[in-house]
Amino acid sequence: MSKAAEIHVSDTTAITNLAAIGILIEAKRRGLIQAVKPVLDELRAKAGFRLSKAIVERALREAGEP
Numbered sequence: 001m002s003k004a005a006e007i008h009v010s011d012t013t014a015i016t017n018l019a020a021i022g023i024l025i026e027a028k029r030r031g032l033i034q035a036v037k038p039v040l041d042e043l044r045a046k047a048g049f050r051l052s053k054a055i056v057e058r059a060l061r062e063a064g065e066p
Contacts, residue, residue, distance in 0.1 A: 011040075020043065020049070021036075021040070021051075021059045023054070024036045024039055024040065024059070024063070025062050025063045026058065028063050028064075029044060029063075035063075036060060036065060037049060037063075037065055038062040039058055040056060040059065040060075
């Protein structure tokens with residue numbers, strides 16, 4: 001795979017992960033889920049979501065979770 005293709009795949013994955021986080025936060029706001037953290041933990045463990053600690057912390061802050 002070329003370097004450009006690797007960057008594209010990496011960027012696409014990052015955008016997809018951030019979009020998923022946004023959906024989870026909105027789902028909590030609408031009362032569809034009780035908490036974002038357990039879902040994020042499961043996505044990281046089972047689906048291979050790679051998220052930095054800073055991203056997770058910000059997502060939880062946005063969702064009003066400690």
